[in-house]
Amino acid sequence: MLNINQLTITLKDKLILDKLSLEIHPGEIHVIMGPNGSGKSTLAQVLAGNPIYNVSNGFVLFKGENLLNQKPELRSLNGLFLAFQSPVEISGLNNMYFLKSMLNAHRKFKNLSELDSIEFLTLIDLKIEQLKIEKSSLGRNFNNGFSGGEKKMNEMLQILLLEPDLIILDEIDSGLDIDALKLVMFNISSLLKKQKSFIIITHYTKVLEYIQPNFVHILSHGKIVKSGTREIAFQIEQVGYENIH
Amino acid sequence: MSNFLPYEENYKYGFSTDIESDTMLPGINESTIRIMSKKRREPSWLLNWRLKAYNHWCSLKQEPRWSEVKYAPINYDKISIFATPKKKIDSLDEVDPEIIKTYQKLGIPLHEQKKLANVAVDAIFDSVSVATTFKNHLLSLGILFCSFSEAIEKYPDIVQKYLGSVVPINDNFFSSLNSAVFSDGSFCYIPENVKCPMELSTYFRLNNQLIGQFERTLIIANAGSFVSYLEGCSAPRRDNNQLHAAVVELVALGNAEIKYATVQNWYPGNKQGVGGIFNFVTKRGICKEKSAKISWIQIENGSAITWKYPSVILKGEDTIGEFYSIAITNGHQQADTGSKMIHIGSNSYSTIISKSILAGHSKNTYRGLVKIQAQATQSRNYSQCDSLLLSATSESNTIPHLCTYNDSSILEHEASTSKVNEDQIFYCQQRGLSVEESINLIVSGFCKSIFQKLPMEFAVEAQKLLSLSLENAIG
Numbered sequence: 001m002l003n004i005n006q007l008t009i010t011l012k013d014k015l016i017l018d019k020l021s022l023e024i025h026p027g028e029i030h031v032i033m034g035p036n037g038s039g040k041s042t043l044a045q046v047l048a049g050n051p052i053y054n055v056s057n058g059f060v061l062f063k064g065e066n067l068l069n070q071k072p073e074l075r076s077l078n079g080l081f082l083a084f085q086s087p088v089e090i091s092g093l094n095n096m097y098f099l100k101s102m103l104n105a106h107r108k109f110k111n112l113s114e115l116d117s118i119e120f121l122t123l124i125d126l127k128i129e130q131l132k133i134e135k136s137s138l139g140r141n142f143n144n145g146f147s148g149g150e151k152k153m154n155e156m157l158q159i160l161l162l163e164p165d166l167i168i169l170d171e172i173d174s175g176l177d178i179d180a181l182k183l184v185m186f187n188i189s190s191l192l193k194k195q196k197s198f199i200i201i202t203h204y205t206k207v208l209e210y211i212q213p214n215f216v217h218i219l220s221h222g223k224i225v226k227s228g229t230r231e232i233a234f235q236i237e238q239v240g241y242e243n244i245h
Numbered sequence: 246m247s248n249f250l251p252y253e254e255n256y257k258y259g260f261s262t263d264i265e266s267d268t269m270l271p272g273i274n275e276s277t278i279r280i281m282s283k284k285r286r287e288p289s290w291l292l293n294w295r296l297k298a299y300n301h302w303c304s305l306k307q308e309p310r311w312s313e314v315k316y317a318p319i320n321y322d323k324i325s326i327f328a329t330p331k332k333k334i335d336s337l338d339e340v341d342p343e344i345i346k347t348y349q350k351l352g353i354p355l356h357e358q359k360k361l362a363n364v365a366v367d368a369i370f371d372s373v374s375v376a377t378t379f380k381n382h383l384l385s386l387g388i389l390f391c392s393f394s395e396a397i398e399k400y401p402d403i404v405q406k407y408l409g410s411v412v413p414i415n416d417n418f419f420s421s422l423n424s425a426v427f428s429d430g431s432f433c434y435i436p437e438n439v440k441c442p443m444e445l446s447t448y449f450r451l452n453n454q455l456i457g458q459f460e461r462t463l464i465i466a467n468a469g470s471f472v473s474y475l476e477g478c479s480a481p482r483r484d485n486n487q488l489h490a491a492v493v494e495l496v497a498l499g500n501a502e503i504k505y506a507t508v509q510n511w512y513p514g515n516k517q518g519v520g521g522i523f524n525f526v527t528k529r530g531i532c533k534e535k536s537a538k539i540s541w542i543q544i545e546n547g548s549a550i551t552w553k554y555p556s557v558i559l560k561g562e563d564t565i566g567e568f569y570s571i572a573i574t575n576g577h578q579q580a581d582t583g584s585k586m587i588h589i590g591s592n593s594y595s596t597i598i599s600k601s602i603l604a605g606h607s608k609n610t611y612r613g614l615v616k617i618q619a620q621a622t623q624s625r626n627y628s629q630c631d632s633l634l635l636s637a638t639s640e641s642n643t644i645p646h647l648c649t650y651n652d653s654s655i656l657e658h659e660a661s662t663s664k665v666n667e668d669q670i671f672y673c674q675q676r677g678l679s680v681e682e683s684i685n686l687i688v689s690g691f692c693k694s695i696f697q698k699l700p701m702e703f704a705v706e707a708q709k710l711l712s713l714s715l716e717n718a719i720g
Contacts, residue, residue: 048675072674081675088672091663092631093690101686105677142690158676 001026001063001166001197002047008057009039009046009222016042018222019058024166027195029188029211033202033233034219035241040201041085043219044170047199048082049075062166077109079165083155083172085201090142095154098142099124103161127160131183148175156184163191168199173207185210205233272322275299278425285394288401291408298414298424305418312581313610313642314550316523319488321422324458383441389434390445393461396432403434407465411494411531411558419490419552420527423459427492430461431476435501438469446475460491466501468534473504488523489548495530497537499561503530504540506699508707511547518577518606521549528555532564532590540567541584542698544707546714549578554612556585559593559621566595569695573714574607574639583613583644588621588654597628600692603639604715610642615656617649624654632662633691635684635715685712 002024009017017039024030032040046053047060049072060067062080070078090098103123104114115123128135133153143151152175159167167188173181188198188211200207208216208230216233218226220241226232278299282292308319383390389400396404414424435441466472476493489511497503505528514521524547530539541555557566568584586595601609615626632641643660665687673683689696689708696704 048671050671071679072671073677073679076675076677084672084675088666088669090669090687090690091661092633092693093687094693097690097693098686101678101682102676105682109677162677 001028002067003061004047004058005060006058007043007046007055007060009042010054010056011042011052016053016222017046020219020222020224021058022217022224024197024199026165026197027192028215029192029198029200029213031200031202031208031213031216031230031233032219033216033236038219039222040219041170044082044085044168044199044201047075047080047168048072073105076164077106080168081159081162081164081166082168083152083159083170085170085174087143087151087155089144089146091144093142095140095142096120096124096138099138099158099161102158106162123161127157130160130187131156133157149177149180152176152184153180156187159191160187163194164196166197166199167191168201170201171203172200173202173204181206182210205230205237208233271324273299273324273422273426281426281428285397287397288405290405291397294409294414295425298421299426301415302418302421302425305421308418312552312612313608314552314579314581316550316579319523324488379443383443386439386442387436388439388441389432391432393427393430393432393463396463400432400434403465404432404463407463407494407496409494411496411529412492412527417527419525420492423461423490423492423527427459427461430463430491432462433464433472433474435464435466435470435472437467439467440470441472444473444475458489460489462491462493463496464494464503464505465496466498466503466537468499468501470498471502474506476505476507476509487521489525491526491528493526493528493555495528495539497530497532497534497539499534500536502538502540504542505530505555506542506544508544508699508710509547509551510710512549513547513576513578514549516576518549521578522547523550524548524552525550526553528553529558529585530556530566531558532561532566532593534561535590536563537561538565538567540565540569540698542569542695543571543582544695544699544710545570545572545580545582546710548580551578551580551582553582554585554614556587557595558587558589559595559624560589562590562592564590564593566593568595568597568599569698570599571692571695571711572599572601572609573604573711574601574609575604575714576607577605578607580608581610581612583611585614586616586626588615588617588624588626591620591622591624593621593624595624595626597626597630598695599628599630600695601630601632601641602635602688602691602715603632603641604635606636606638608640608642610644611660612644614646615648616646617651617654617656619650622651622653624649624651626654626656628656628658630658630660631691633688634662634664635688681712681715684715688712688715 004020004022007017007020034040042053055068063078067075100120107114124138131153137150143154146154152172172184176184185207213230215227216230217224218232275296278295279292282295380390409424412420414421433445464472464474495503495505511522511524532539539557543555545551555568559566566586570582572580572582574580583599584597586597595615597613599611601611603609611630613628615628617624628645630643634641641662645658647656647658649656665684669687670680670683673686674680678686689711696708699707
């Protein structure tokens, strides 16, 4: 699904990711943990194609194709999804209108007919039910005045609409209360059954109580310093990142 | 001369009907006004009215200077008021390829393109019969809908009664000028309790009489009637004239409703800011009697300079005035636009929603006046002005004037300025949308509440137009 090879990233001459390599297969969950500033979010942003970062070395293959020379929208259309740590607000843009445009862009790319408003309503009703999102939030402006948790649920809603193949969750757990987090993790489990792959970036071991990751990677100073099962995550909780070797 | 009523007599001033000689009359003065009025066979009251306006205009000496727009001086001596026959072109090959490209993107059929580009249209495409059927249908309901020239000839009493009743001849520099020299425009009269069954539009009327640069529109909605009017069409209207000074007057009597929508897309000048139309327009409506309602809806997209403040005088009790505006400026365009709501009747209600989108080096100023007079008790106004900046080099200003002379009325004003930022665009891209689609989505979301006010078929075109004018808005 994803093959990151010797990826080296700089931002304004500062080294952020240092020869990072990682391989992810369909249906796998990789959890990435690490202290603040270790490069976790940068990895997510680079994979999604944020133009502010500079790739100075290495390559990334997504579904066997060179990812790094693809425009961000093409990466999305090819099935890569990033749930942002801080999703943007767009004033005046109706949430439902945005979601429909997004889905139809993907359908068009796949040569499927675009959904009209009524078809979309039928679909979205099912999806918000799954996430217990209030229907009224669809009529609001995109993320405008949403709480941190509501924004994260809106990211999840987009995942359920698109069902992407590779889903990167950048701190999806922050801002969510325990019931919402359970619901998110439950939905992730269902997507796993469809052979979707996940990169879950988190600070906390809480998410690990609900899912069984294939790997937990510890990122420090732009490098993966340790990889293993979820046991290392619990170990960190005990001793902190400083003492992981 | 399709511009004028047919006539056969020889004129003692020695004019031939030849187009070339008609255009040879530059200058705005008493003599040219007299000649024009005579040639148009206007009643004497109208000539006197024009001369009065002209004298007032002369006394004003200079254009208003309070707006934010800047432009080179206009040479009024070079303007030919008499007839504005624009150069007819023989084939589309002679039209600026840029314009053709825009037409194609808008999906305008070829014969329509020719009409819009002012190419002489073959008889086959002439829709005269269609226009006539349409007109007869309206006539059977008692609705009068025709060119202003025709109205002066056929319905002089109505014209005389209402002309200048909303925008008096001494209102402002440009309206005085218009009153003195206006050539043609639209006239619309809806009888009592008649709901006009279709959108009226200059577009449908297929104006082959080529309305000139001094356009005059008068709409009268009698008690209990309703009319929805659309001015212009959404296709780009190119013009040889630099100055446009139009006047629009709306009169709504008891319980009547007038909805007036404008899609303005005149030539904005080139990328360097050279050329383009100066659009100095006075638009005003009066809700003369109880429970009348007037709504202005405008999409201002073209022109090098736009200077207009569609207004409503809320004279009757329980009257409603609305102004919904989207102004898009790009390149070096300048817009100074807004609305005036004058509350006189008690329990009158007005709403102003203005959205401006700025790209390139453009400049937009919202200028508004809400005045609630002492007798207009229990009145309300809600104003909202939002600006969306697409470039760091554009400039947006909001200058609201709000005043109330009684303490039972409520005034509310909200304003916001936001910038489309790279994070928003990247976010949309991450969801599978291209940069252009992302900007369009953000901008049309921003404008949606106003598009919803437009007649259905024009809302779609207006949206298309919007995305066209925003092409390459972000570099």
